[in-house]
Amino acid sequence: MAEVAVHPSAVVEPGAVLGDGVEIGPFCHVGAQVRLDDGVVLKSHVVVTGDTRIGAETTVFPFACIGEAPQDLKYRGEPTVLRIGARNRIREYVTINPGTEGGGGRTIVGDDGLFMAGSHIAHDCRIGNNVILVNNVAIAGHCVIDDEVIVGGLSGVHQFVRIGRGAMIGAVTMVTADVLPYALVQGPRGQVDGLNLVGLKRRGAGRAELAALRQLMSALSGGSLRETARARAAGEVSPMEREVLDFILAPTERSFLAPQA
Known part of the structure; x- marks a missing residue:
């Protein structure tokens, strides 16, 4: 069993569950309902709060905020959850919100994702495995992003949109409608521009x-x-x-x- 390492300047509230080998760096704050599975690393200045579970061997980089209240005016503090899978890389300034009562109460993130600096996953989203969100991507509430999707930098995805498996969204694209699996979408207002041949x-x-x-x-x-x-x-x-x-x-x-x- 690997020892848990918590920096003296970090705050871990009573009730938080820390798995084997968890590392919590300087000035992190871990809430009372949080569970960090084996080998999770919080680099420094990371906030993890709410009813949040982060899967094994996930690394969260400085200034990320995970599990804070949804950015939804209808949210009234009802108990909802955030579940993040294993081996994800959550980079600087990423924000991931839990669900809302109106959206089913759960935000789900799969395994092996890369969420680059400044990207955002809103309430009630379902994010698959091996998903890449490039810098400053914004995923609005209630979206479904299937496995192996790549969303290019500075792109936005409208609420309730689904993006099918293996699709690729080019940089600086606004996606306002569902994207078929394996499609390549790009443009200020996204249009399908063939197949994602590289991904296929x-x-x-x-x-x-x-x-x-x-x-x-x-x-x-x-x-x-x-x-x-x-x-x-x-x-x-x-x-x-x-x-x-x-x-x-x-x-x-x-x-x-x-x-x-």
């Missing part, structure tokens, strides 16, 4: 899979997106095509960023 190749997608996805995107660029998706879903499709079609046909609060003809 990293995942091992072969030529046949890429050709099928290109054909699907072309088919989706004309007419009703949902009607086209229903028709395609009735036939034989590849696993990645099926993922895109299921994403389109799932319930959503937003419209879609459709592929361009």
Whole structure:
């Protein structure tokens, strides 16, 4: 069992649970309801508060604020939670808020994410595994960001938007509608600009899979997106095509960023 190391200037409130090998650096503040799993490191000047759990081997860098009250005027102090997975890197000045009663009461962050300096995850979001938010990205409330998504620096994601697995959002992009899995979106008001080919190749997608996805995107660029998706879903499709079609046909609060003809 590795010893817990708490700097003398840090404040750890009674009730906080610290796993084996936790390191809490200078001038950190850990609240009474917080649980830090094995190997979590708070570098310095980090605030972790509320009903928050941070998964094993996650590192939080200076001046991050994790678990503080949501930035929602409807929030009245009701008990809600924040759950962060393992092996995340949460860089300087990152803010991650817990849920609200109106949004289900839970903000969930997966494993192996990289949340760069100044990025923000708002209340009631669900963030998948291996997600990268580049510097100063703002994710509004109630968003769903699936696995392996990359959001470029200075980008914003509107509340209730879903971003499908493997999509990539270019820098300085405002995303106001759902983004299909594996899509590449960029522009001041984001538009689909093809497939995230780099990400797909990293995942091992072969030529046949890429050709099928290109054909699907072309088919989706004309007419009703949902009607086209229903028709395609009735036939034989590849696993990645099926993922895109299921994403389109799932319930959503937003419209879609459709592929361009």
